[in-house]
Amino acid sequence: MYRLFLDPLTIRTPRVLFDISRLYRNRGRRFGTGVDRIDLAIGLDLMARFGDACHFVHAGMHGIVLLPQALGRQILTELDRAWRGDETALPGRGARLSSSALPFLRRALPLDRQIIDEQTTYVVASHSGVAKLKGGMRRLDPQARMARAVYVHDLIPIEYPEYQRPETAPAFTRYLGALADAPLDFISNSNDTDRRLQAFAAKRGWPVRAFHVNIPRLEFTKVEHVRPRPAVAAFLEDRRPFFTILGTIEPRKNHLLLLNIWREMAMQGDAPRLLVLGKRGWENENIVDMLERCDYLKDHVVEFDGLTDGEVQTLLTASAALLFPSFCEGLGIPLLEAAALGVPAVVADLEVFREIAPPGTTFLSPLDGLGWMQEIRARIADDRPAPKSM
16 A cells, blocks of 8 residues: 655645645545545645644535534545545445535535634645635635645646646636735646746746645555455456556546557457556547447456555556556656556656656657557567566
């Protein structure tokens, strides 16, 4: 299992108001995305550092509400347990959190204005929450008295709108702009994101107080071996080599490149297996069509979603390599996972991957289909032993 850590955010006030909206919304998930885990790591750190001076705000269909501090702490603590493999802690599976939270949200009690002042920093690390609601920050902080600490994962909606839904780019621009009318610190997940964010903020004329870079790191914890579910165990019992792509299935991740490569190799009779780990996202009809309807892929491509961290770690460790052909990324936590496990990686030649990749990583253009095919075939021909399981 692994936990994700960051350096403590720079906070200049004695109180914080943490936007827990995304984590509350995702409280029943067995598996957190990279954004979820960074959001959780920041929330846990603020809770530990500030204690009773850490408050929680939720924005959603019931409006903008300050959660009881005990409820905010419960959400963070149980998500941390659940995403580290404790299945008894899945908060959304039982009635405990729902019964305690929903009546409170429906009452939409007035905000406690005593903490909306210069002594409080509003912290958001999720690309969601109060600032996503039209006029939300004005309703929360009408006089713009609170400082803001905003963690930014990427500028993909702005720089690559073709990989997003049409409404995403203007919504994300409004989100950032809504946060820029008070003392503002931006924190980026990589130097590459920071460079892009500084350029965009300058273009918009935002008076940013400071820019910071805070790159996540992973810490693995040994746990007792738990047998994976039957489908995963059956996949591992098949001794044929396989490669893994890990992440949400969406166009910018470039799954289509690999599926076309695997189709070609299957037609030629020399295809290894491809393991696709991740939930299905949006705007990916061509990818889904290939996964569900291409006969050549049926014996060679396997798709799993909703696995535990332990299952993902076991599968990734047994892989011949992680394949990561994205067109754009803000960071790339699967690459950090592979590096921590000693799993080799073949990745797109992106600046952020050059920043975080370990020595020995292979970089290829995400457009170079023949290059990717040759590299995959070469690794099978090398018959390299798989890294040892942790």
